[in-house]
Amino acid sequence: MVGDTHDDAAGERGLSRRELIKRTVGFGAGALVAGSAQIPREPLETLTTAEAATLDAIAARLIPTDEHGPGAIEARATRYIDRALGGALAGAREAYRSGLADVDARARASKGAPFAQLPAADQDAILTEMEGTPFFSLVRTHTIQGTFGDPYYGGNANFAGWDLIRYPGVRLAATADDQRMDSRPARLRRSAYDHAMFAKRRPSRARLGPIEEPWRSS
Amino acid sequence: MAIELKKRDVVIVGLGAAGGVAALPLARAGLDVVGLEAGTWLSPADFAPDELRNNVRGWPQAVQKANREIPTHRRSSSAPYSPRLAVHPMMNAVGGTTIHYWGQSWRLNPWDFKVVSETRRRYGASRIPAGSTVEDWPFGLDELEPYYDAVEYELGVSGQAGNIQGKIDPRGNIFEGPRRRAYPMPPLRGSGFTELMAGAARKLGWHPFPGPAAVTSRAYDGRPACAYHGFCARGGCHIRSKSSTAVTTIPKAQQTKRLEVVTEAVVTTIEVDRNGRARGVNYLKGGMEYFQPAAVVLLASYVYENVRLLLVSKSAAFPNGLSNNGGQVGRHYFSHNQQAPVTALFPHDLNTWYGLPAQGVAVDEWADDNFDHSTLDFIGGGNLWVYSDRRPIAAAEMSTFGRAPRWGSAWKAFIRQNADRWNTAYLQKTTLPYEDNYLDLDPTVKDPLEFPVIRITADYKENDRRLSLFIQDRMAEWYMAAGAVAIERTPLGTMGPTTHAYGGTRMGDNAGTNVVNRWGFSHEVPNLGILGASVMGTSGARNPTLTVQALAWRTADYLAKNWKTIT
Numbered sequence A: 001m002v003g004d005t006h007d008d009a010a011g012e013r014g015l016s017r018r019e020l021i022k023r024t025v026g027f028g029a030g031a032l033v034a035g036s037a038q039i040p041r042e043p044l045e046t047l048t049t050a051e052a053a054t055l056d057a058i059a060a061r062l063i064p065t066d067e068h069g070p071g072a073i074e075a076r077a078t079r080y081i082d083r084a085l086g087g088a089l090a091g092a093r094e095a096y097r098s099g100l101a102d103v104d105a106r107a108r109a110s111k112g113a114p115f116a117q118l119p120a121a122d123q124d125a126i127l128t129e130m131e132g133t134p135f136f137s138l139v140r141t142h143t144i145q146g147t148f149g150d151p152y153y154g155g156n157a158n159f160a161g162w163d164l165i166r167y168p169g170v171r172l173a174a175t176a177d178d179q180r181m182d183s184r185p186a187r188l189r190r191s192a193y194d195h196a197m198f199a200k201r202r203p204s205r206a207r208l209g210p211i212e213e214p215w216r217s218s
Numbered sequence B: 001m002a003i004e005l006k007k008r009d010v011v012i013v014g015l016g017a018a019g020g021v022a023a024l025p026l027a028r029a030g031l032d033v034v035g036l037e038a039g040t041w042l043s044p045a046d047f048a049p050d051e052l053r054n055n056v057r058g059w060p061q062a063v064q065k066a067n068r069e070i071p072t073h074r075r076s077s078s079a080p081y082s083p084r085l086a087v088h089p090m091m092n093a094v095g096g097t098t099i100h101y102w103g104q105s106w107r108l109n110p111w112d113f114k115v116v117s118e119t120r121r122r123y124g125a126s127r128i129p130a131g132s133t134v135e136d137w138p139f140g141l142d143e144l145e146p147y148y149d150a151v152e153y154e155l156g157v158s159g160q161a162g163n164i165q166g167k168i169d170p171r172g173n174i175f176e177g178p179r180r181r182a183y184p185m186p187p188l189r190g191s192g193f194t195e196l197m198a199g200a201a202r203k204l205g206w207h208p209f210p211g212p213a214a215v216t217s218r219a220y221d222g223r224p225a226c227a228y229h230g231f232c233a234r235g236g237c238h239i240r241s242k243s244s245t246a247v248t249t250i251p252k253a254q255q256t257k258r259l260e261v262v263t264e265a266v267v268t269t270i271e272v273d274r275n276g277r278a279r280g281v282n283y284l285k286g287g288m289e290y291f292q293p294a295a296v297v298l299l300a301s302y303v304y305e306n307v308r309l310l311l312v313s314k315s316a317a318f319p320n321g322l323s324n325n326g327g328q329v330g331r332h333y334f335s336h337n338q339q340a341p342v343t344a345l346f347p348h349d350l351n352t353w354y355g356l357p358a359q360g361v362a363v364d365e366w367a368d369d370n371f372d373h374s375t376l377d378f379i380g381g382g383n384l385w386v387y388s389d390r391r392p393i394a395a396a397e398m399s400t401f402g403r404a405p406r407w408g409s410a411w412k413a414f415i416r417q418n419a420d421r422w423n424t425a426y427l428q429k430t431t432l433p434y435e436d437n438y439l440d441l442d443p444t445v446k447d448p449l450e451f452p453v454i455r456i457t458a459d460y461k462e463n464d465r466r467l468s469l470f471i472q473d474r475m476a477e478w479y480m481a482a483g484a485v486a487i488e489r490t491p492l493g494t495m496g497p498t499t500h501a502y503g504g505t506r507m508g509d510n511a512g513t514n515v516v517n518r519w520g521f522s523h524e525v526p527n528l529g530i531l532g533a534s535v536m537g538t539s540g541a542r543n544p545t546l547t548v549q550a551l552a553w554r555t556a557d558y559l560a561k562n563w564k565t566i567t
Helices: A003-012 A017-024 A028-036 A049-062 A077-084 A090-111 A120-130 A134-148 A157-164 B019-028 B051-056 B115-123 B141-156 B192-203 B249-255 B303-312 B392-396 B409-418 B462-481 B545-561
Strands: B008-013 B033-036 B072-074 B259-262 B266-272 B278-285 B288-299 B342-345 B360-363 B382-387 B422-424 B426-429 B438-446 B452-457 B486-489 B528-530
Touching (some): A049 A077, A049 A090, A049 A134, A077 A134, A120 A134, A134 B392, A157 B392, B019 B249, B051 B392, B141 B545, B192 B462, B266 B288, B266 B303, B288 B303, B288 B545, B303 B452, B342 B462, B382 B462, B426 B462
Parallel strands (some): B008 B033, B072 B452, B288 B528
Antiparallel strands (some): B266 B278, B278 B288, B342 B422, B342 B486, B438 B452
């Protein structure tokens, strides 16, 4: 396993799926965020605590935890976004600063409380109102990346996203049987970088910044 | 001052699909060849099956010179600029975009070389679309056949022949032109889904066949058979089964000791002498400026960069750019009519999580002039292609076919059920050049070296749009025959920067309307050869790369055999 995903395994292993759902369904996202605060978390890298709380609350409504199992919260989509905003998605940092502030401002103006503390129905009403905005599209795109992307990048914790869509996982070879329409290949739970041949060439975030310019001296 | 290097026989600008092929016949002929490549070597360890890095972020670990020179686009000379792409569709590396391309390796069909004469003959001259500058190629498929054959065997292409020396084999494409022999490898295997689609096509009376792929279907040339693991689209192959030039023709050329590969070399301009002959190229590497003299310059970068390097290489002999005294550089540009897909929803899982975009099934009934156009309002046609390939982020971003919202529990339930139940067809269609579709230098947007980037002024025309709608209907018919329960047609967009760009240095006998002659050498600069789809005057209804490679081999072969005349 990639080191990045160990902590989630430790934090969530103790919860059965039924317990997880019982804790989170019917309490709204406010309760969900409070509940997930019990999971040990590493410090944020880019977002402020308040921004992360708002983003978590949005992600929880976009891909909710429900009778179909874990959602964006368990997948740690916010952790993916937090880390990416310090690297590959640094160009979107300002959009998150103003966009998340706008979400909270809307929540306070219409409901008198920060977005993360509103009941799910009120949160959904605000998100519905924002659906056509560029910021909504940005968060939706990144929440999907953080839920269904390779766990190496901090999201898709415990392969929650891949399980959700029944993706059988990254494998380095697929047999003819694996490609039959009626076959159900065994689910493999590995990051691409869990494979030894790729482990040494993990993309580092430092190299996700400025693109290399071979015409300049190094 | 630039450091002047030792003079070589041939300098090749760009070691990708085209330059990487041309190097081999030149090196085998004993010529002293240097290949300048802006990117680096990549190794199998660089090719992790990582959708975020490869597909979402566009290969950020590689040298991305191309990303610094993304062309601008406008639909017409009076239209506003379109939003600029964030990622250039091509990449820099030894092997170029053959590192991460799909590997579909088609020969053009006979009609594609003779669009004008065949249309006139069958339907009358009035059926050539107004404003089109299309010409017949200076030769037919038969002239290119030996070079297609050479490239298929040197690279390693898998496929099922449909016409060997006139004998039709219905397991292959019955519409293809004659080939001298079978492919070097059998086709890639089918998947459950492609078998379903093949069966549906047969029910419709069509002739489905497995498409040709520059991917090994069995061990070949010291490389193992494809593992069908996926991540082939915009991904390199970790076991070297994709027959990129980086693992085939380039190392073979290096083995002759006649090819030197210089990586991270950014070519800026081509120099000419006072007689207007090419003298060599200037390039930057590691903060130093070099001049590489050569008896022959072969320009082998992508369409946009080929045109740009010519236009920025101004001299007393060529004040409007190299080889542009006739004003043809940048003209006859078009990007392939390959957008406007059809997407289908099926009532059962397809299990297309593995496989590759070159592992598919094709139908050519509606391509080229394979059907009667007498009562239709367009010429040309499209190749229908479906394949086995799916990645999780893309799967989750599926259309909801109007059956679910775009987020929330209902969306989640929808994708949980349907993420593996949809498929998108790849529809490539005949595209023609027009008078008002062209490339030039952008008057304001520059790259970090202060050279202008390419500006694309181009849009699809009526023929493209009518053809696109017709082909979408055929594809919808195919999906419905296979049991699809919902269909979506994506409208045709516009001709922005693309992986299938053509023209700008068109090949033809008429020096008044073409930049290069029938052998790929400039009409104005006899020792300047141009390789790539920039020389192609029609697209056909299929991927360009194998044709680009066959033309590159042919130009290199001609150069080696006519060395004294050309130099």
